[in-house]
Amino acid sequence: MRMEATTSPPSAAAAPQTRARDEGSPGEGAPLRFETEPGRYRHWKLSFEGAIARVAMDVDEEAPMRPGYQLKLNSYDLAVDIELADIVQRLRFEHPEVKAVVVTSAQPRIFCAGANIYMLGSSTHAFKVNFCKFTNETRLALEEACAESGQRYLAALNGVASGGGYELALACEEIFLCDDGSSAVSFPETPLLAVLPGTGGLTRLVDKRKVRRDIADVFSTLAEGVRGKRAQAWGLVDSAIPKSRFDQAVAQRAAELAASTPDREGPGVKLAPLEARREEKGDVSTSAYRHVSLRVDSAARTAEIRVLGPDGSGPSDAAGMRRAGADLWALRAFRELDDALLDLRFNHPAVGLVLLRTSGSPDAVRAADEALWANRDDWFVKEVLLHMRRVLKRLDLTARSVFALIEPGSCFAGSLFELALAADRSYMLDGGEDGAEPAAIALSALNFGPLVMSNGLTRLASRFLAAPERALALKEKTGLLSAEEALEEGLCTFTPDAMDWDDEVRLAIEERVSLSPDALTGMEASLRFCGPETMETKIFSRLSAWQNWIFQRPNAVGPRGALTVYGRPERPEFDWRRT
């Protein structure tokens, strides 16, 4: 039995809000929000049949995220991708019974035409870059679900998959293409738009699917794409199947994928809304969640993210954690942090520096961490850990400077110490203030494995690349560490005392926000990811960095650039000099 889980929302009020501040003058238009839920989906149809979920793209062309373009041919904008990200996330938490996910289209002859060109053409540079980053993160989350959560994605291309459409397919574990004489895969970006298929496509072509580079070259310049058996022979899809047998073959393969994947014991854990309370007073806007607060000072161009640690009363066994569900501190706090990071990225583009603070008991954080670690074989606990990992990766990839401020009363311990390790630098107050308990940090099992960065290393291993034994030796440091000890162990950058703290931190902040935002982005992207590169880091560095460059170039975005004139009668004009 196939059950439609969702229908179109009853009113436009439920649609994602329509304008990023980035798109116009600051303050103009409603800010973008990233929370959604199945009842509000406008662009995807989700259905379930036993262990198999069907995710069908059915973009409402009349519901763009902001006015000015139509989402024809299953093309997408950020709002469409926010729904997809929500689907991938909820399938993992709410539907543990699902073991195979068929991604397909509910529209005739088109699977997905990729990111909407008119949306891109009319967006600011910063929005384009952030849009691509978000869609990349969504596709990586989908791949992580295949690799880690036993939810195997199968792309069923029942129509044309071009550009970002084919990139979505590439993120799936397998790709089936309908061999009907018209369904095709293509990367028309370079020949038609003078940009790259920048959502990981080129990297996945040669690094994930390992398509031969000369074939990838031909394919990536062939606007009309490749159909049927040729697509299969070139390794672009796993199977090209005649129309008459397509649905059956997809169903059979999905059943096989599901059958070869271990069960996860239900029931699922419902992800409740985060219910942020938002306020704006003068230059300062705040978002207060249960465990997280975001405070943006637009005049100072700084933001403070404060995370409250757990209260120590949390469950220590898997059954208790499942009962706590979305209220489990580790899940709730990191979901809130994720939402705050996205808010910051899209709605506060001029903020240059994020100050990370925590409040609470280091021991309570460590207890929560140890409970997670002890129960990591439980599927739900594992999902909580994977989610923390994804959120921390999102922080690593946030193009803002990040300082951690470690003060008395803070709880930079274990999973929350990862915030300090993710920061570009950290300041730790040495000694107490007015007799208060001095600041302390602490490590937990979560610092030594489950929360790896996108380079495949833990943040400690990345930090001590020169001396891996130092990272390992820290396992022996099971107590609270004072500022002096933290400095000695290389775990913080500066340790001013109470006398110097205010001035030193203030000067560091003032200096940081005075520097060129672009140079800092390039510098931080170079310093944050030392050591090995993975497909994931290659997507964000090599591919995205080139795409960012191209997104600046007159050949793409100038008055006669290809992106600008797309859909108009005139042809693009290029400056032929090669760089």
Place this chain on the structure above:
Amino acid sequence: MRMEATTSPPSAAAAPQTRARDEGSPGEGAPLRFETEPGRYRHWKLSFEGAIARVAMDVDEEAPMRPGYQLKLNSYDLAVDIELADIVQRLRFEHPEVKAVVVTSAQPRIFCAGANIYMLGSSTHAFKVNFCKFTNETRLALEEACAESGQRYLAALNGVASGGGYELALACEEIFLCDDGSSAVSFPETPLLAVLPGTGGLTRLVDKRKVRRDIADVFSTLAEGVRGKRAQAWGLVDSAIPKSRFDQAVAQRAAELAASTPDREGPGVKLAPLEARREEKGDVSTSAYRHVSLRVDSAARTAEIRVLGPDGSGPSDAAGMRRAGADLWALRAFRELDDALLDLRFNHPAVGLVLLRTSGSPDAVRAADEALWANRDDWFVKEVLLHMRRVLKRLDLTARSVFALIEPGSCFAGSLFELALAADRSYMLDGGEDGAEPAAIALSALNFGPLVMSNGLTRLASRFLAAPERALALKEKTGLLSAEEALEEGLCTFTPDAMDWDDEVRLAIEERVSLSPDALTGMEASLRFCGPETMETKIFSRLSAWQNWIFQRPNAVGPRGALTVYGRPERPEFDWRRT
């Protein structure tokens, strides 16, 4: 005894020519040339003492490569770096007795101030990018000399090393800093110029020296840099030594490095001038070398590089190869190819597509290759192989589309088949034309190891990333391969027959040169380097791609950008939006 090998040249006529076409209108100014020799150096002093060479930077501030700036404080431009590249190359071939190289400054209180800011500020984007690429290649060649040629570079910082100056030091195996209260290392680019230290510096900081990322962050925003013991404690230099003991400590360490390195039996092999004959007729300019020709059609925006294979009479033993010296086909042909690639990069920026052709006997190429491989333990033969590897890497990194055209009479075999593997695609004519011998390709030992790409893999291994066993199985293919066999083995892209050849190749060329140069650059950079990333590829992808982006941004190069207003009274103005 210390012997000054060079003095300033007697007349300005010997100085590198002064204007890249890129800098003004096409055709204006003399083209840049990359050949030089010690008698013509203007900016470096080279001296020898037994196994130790001393390379002292002494930039002539009145001899910029083009008018408009002075090379104060040992700052450099392309002409200075062309001399350095020549030094590194000639030390390897002409001075096998050298086992340690001390890089220092002949000017008081300054080691090197890095790339000249006014030169950068007044250069086109394309020139800046090509300049950085060349300087990166030079530093990587220096590192290769340390790793492979037993010439160990020691940076003796007897003054301030800022920006590119410190990056040059980072390329050396060890760095000694004079602890005199004023000598310092610094990366002032981000705080002062709103760009990156883009010659590998940030990558080498965290990936080669493995400096902790938060310390690297602090250092890279500290315009005044770091001196003495602090530089040593932060891992920025290996040793900070009081002035009174500095020269002695450097001499002693150089002697130790030399003593711990195996001897290479002399005499050296003198690198003779290449003596290209250049001609220009209408839209077509040609450079004819002995074994290589470059033909640029500026109307069609294509270039043809043709390499003539050896005549089969070359030496088969090391002694014979040393006697042949710079006339050895493999050395001469690849030096010519290198010069042609640099000519193309800097003097013909509008060329979008390079057609690679060869003429000669595949068997003669294989014989030359096998002779090199059989004698690879000889230092000179090893240098020849390493040089071929560097030139092929330069081809991989050339931001132009590359097609290999494999026709009857060609000799894409062994080392010359690497040209076809480096190409974005290859066309091989299937069958003969008018009874001529049909085109054939062939492999040699050089395809299976010594000529690895910057990703650390052979071009065959990169090509067959999906099936490494296919690359290995090709070792059994010891004969000539026809077009049909080459296609079957995955060694060429297309095999039109004589009937289709002209049209198919013409159409492919026309299509390629019609596409956006920027999108192609980004696409090729993504498709050419599959598989692992190394420090070397990270420098060219992550770091350089971000630098290219920053070099486009108004915050650096706009009318009030930091690079533009540097040295003027006004302060830069930034668009604060972070991307």
